Amino acid sequence: MHVPDGFINAPVSVAAGVAAAAAVAVSLRGARRELDERTAPLAGLVAAFIFAVQMLNFPVAAGTSGHLLGGALAAILVGPFTGVLCVSVVLLMQGLLFADGGLSALGVNITVMGVVTVVIAYALFRGLLAVLPPTRRSVTGAAFVAALVSVPASAAAFTALFAVGGTTDVALGKVFTAMVGVHTLIGxxxxxxTAATVGAVIAVRPDLVHGARELTTPLKLRVDGQLVDAPATGAAPAAAPATRSTKKVWAVGLGAALVLAGFVSYYASASPDGLEKVAADQGFDAKAEDHAAADSPLADYGVKDVDDARLSGGLAGIIGVGATVAVGTGVFWTVRRRRAAELTATSTAPPAG
Known part of the structure; x- marks a missing residue:
């Protein structure tokens, strides 16, 4: 659902940009409470994984495809504030490097694909968990429903922006019906x-799923000054979750992202995605403007001057995953370190008076 330049007029694009910037600023502060030494690098991995899976368009109807938006997945895995940042990093990399999603429409895309999906999905996810039994199956079921609903909600948000700032005079009722209808299928x-990914992570490391951390509250024991899970009868004390390495999860996740972007993406559907199809059917696709980064060596997810389509697309996907994980991890480590510095300054400050 990457909105190109030209679909939304300048005033509304600017307003959406301001809203997106405010949401990112709030998320930067909120993410300080969500990120720790384990989750900061994993948040960068989540961004890279979303980038990779977004390359895998899947068919949803005759001549139409869809792809993951990722807001629900990010919010459930690493928290809603960090989730907004994850999707924003992905959209920024796609716009700058791959000419995917207009640069003047970046605020629109962050608002529609990032903020709306995260807010709707996480609110629904938490609401469902409040009434469902506290089991892993409930977490994956709630993740499925929340992710499904977040996509047509995002489509409805785009339609609302188009109603205010659309550059083409079309029947808004038809746009709304078509957008929500096809994106419900994509949902x-x-x-x-989302459910499969959350289920896979929760099966091996439930402590790394932000949305499942309250699933169980094991008995804690203090061992050598640290709180650890109480062992089962006759078992040796296990390492505290905070001390468990995340290297294996990180390596497996990065490997999966590289395989998806570098190899599986070649078999993605070539049909236009939901927004492109609706724009063509409703007659406002001609308003799309040439992308400012159209001459990028990675534009349209291919490496310039590499003639073999499979190799070109695969290399572009691998470069995209690498760039996204590098930028994302850098952002999240910076946020985490700033939080740690604030806590240190607070703890070492002399008492008042």
């Missing part, structure tokens, strides 16, 4: 991908 795919 089913989003739900399946």
């Amino acid at each position: 089913i795919g989003e739900g399946l991908i």
